[in-house]
Amino acid sequence: MAVLSSLPVVVPFMLAPLLVAVGAYAPRWSEDALAMVGAVAVLVICLLLAVHAGARPFVYWMGGWRPERGVAIGIAFAIDPLGAGMAAFAAVMVLAALTYSLRYFDAVGGLFHGLMLLFLAGMAGFCLTGDLFDLVVFFELMSAVAYALTAYRIEERAPIQGAINFAVTNSIGGYAMFIAVAMLYARTGQLNMAQIGAALDGHRADPLVIVSMVLLLLGFLTKAAAVPLHFWLADAHAVAPVPVCVLFSGVMVELGIYAVARIYWVIFAGPLAGHAEALRAILVALGVTTALLGAVMCVLQRHIKRLLAFSTISHVGVFVCGVGLLGSKALAGVAAFVVGHGLTKAALFMLCGVLLHRFRTVDEYDLHGRGRELRVAGVLFAAGGLLLAAPPPFTEFQGKSLLESASSGAGFGWLTAVFAVVSALTAGAVLRVGGRVFLGWGPSEGPDPQQARPAHERVDETRDERDHTPPLMLIVPGILLTATIVLGLVPGAIPWLSGAAARFTDHRAYAAWVLHGRTVAWPRVAPSHVSAGDVIIGLLTVAAAVAVAGAGLFGRPAVARLPQGIRVGGGGAVRRLRRLHSGHIGDYIAWWTTGAGVLGGACLLALR
């Protein structure tokens, strides 16, 4: 089984250049077929790996360079169920995006397909590797491909600017990580993550260890778009083609969260064991800030892709809180939530693509009432909006209830309220868009001079005539939404994730099976029960989301009756908040530097 481990990276690596080389001469269907074969192969292999690792995690040493007496020289893929599962999830997303683009995207010359496969190779390697330097290299690989995919429609203005902002911000995050790798190598003489962790065990966390952790966190949280490192995300999502947005929001951003969890438990859990409380407080504070700011910005948007992007930022905040609780139950909750959120968000982006295809705009007010004839798309959009509110008993709710029980267990019970506010605001914003576009509810409004430009897509993103929607563009999001509903209800799915998370968070066991090949018993996880309180909170959240949507559609007269002081003050705050998202790369990096200083300062002060 271990010998299959490298294939999720190797197969797309072999197919991608082939696609680019023959793409210019081969018919479109052959490119589609080849790319989808690659994605299916990766999916099947990753599922096999996940199932086998579920019974017993294993390591693949490249070239047979096995560790001697517990000292690793070679480069390893360390396959544990959560990592392999995440790689499989990435393959599902790529497969969905490729299927959707069959009818959607006028891709020529095999470039798009080749890039999608390289993206998949980067993500799969990122999930499977057990080597810190490789983790950074795969990070850079998927980033470089992502920049190119963002600027795929290079003839237009907005994608160029979006890709530049994305590339500069993420490159700086990458440099921070290179320095962190060098520092940890200087301290331990190792690049294997388990080996670094073992070398740091039993030592106290000195400034070098803390600074290297901060630098790694900065890189991964830039990818995950935590505030204030998040500015690139909304720009990139607003301009990237819809199938690419599906991957960005559905899985790439979440991989940043995955890596934060990975490096904490494998490398830093030992030296920071005495400081878990302080680190928890720092990460939860970061998560809550991200969640609330993302949710507020989400409600303020009228460009639908940007709105969905800020909703992703908001959910990232929830995930950062979850990982930041530093417990296996919370991590299991995050994993379930990531799957549910990814599927739902992917479907919503695809439905956004339907609107783009038919009307060439994704501006909420331009589309006022124009979606009335698109009944199926409207129903799916509403379903997606409701699912985003995490209604019981579906996948997102399962994840959220695990998270809530973990946070009250860790003394952060008030996080439940934050999660509810986030779900209600982001889902409410999506439902508001649905009501306005597909039902024609609420007053109409003229074009917004600031935002109208990027919302109009002048160059055709889609092929085919525009008087009907290709069925495939509705079938794929339909399947994804169904999967969101069904997956969390599959018996054994949540206990499997809980077990995988328990294994993931076992610092000593990870070192034992990676470095010494020892079998580790599958940890026993107490089954978690969804309480009646969770269900009631879940239902109230859905109701609140509907209320938020209603307020967005019909609330203007009520706002007009508010005292003038509140209106002016609120309007001013909103304007200032929006002005921060200026599209100017210098501003973004200034915020990045501030964030780095705050995070670094907080960690150095609190973790000593």
Next chain:
Amino acid sequence: MSFAPYAAAAWLFVVGLYGVIASSNLVRTVLSLTVVQSATYLVLLGVGYRHGGKAPIVADIPKSSRLVDPVTQVLVLTDVVIEATVLALLLALIVQAQKRFGSIDPARLRALRD
């Protein structure tokens, strides 16, 4: 072990960030990015340096020679290759920005504002 390479690296990182923040020309932004990146080279090479060490090409020197750490040198090479790709991509995007916006001043790129 000298402290100098790390101090220089910290300076390069910070001054490069300042360049990216303050630049009014995207080419200069990318050049500043390479300055930030040079910090990573310095740290990696500084970590692997051994006083009086030879280049780690073991084919034509005595086996007992003192060598600098080859691992960090390989890491630097990987770093260079990755960033060459990203910088080429960025410069291509900037050429395209000049064509479409008629300017490469980030303050005049106004396709994305919230």
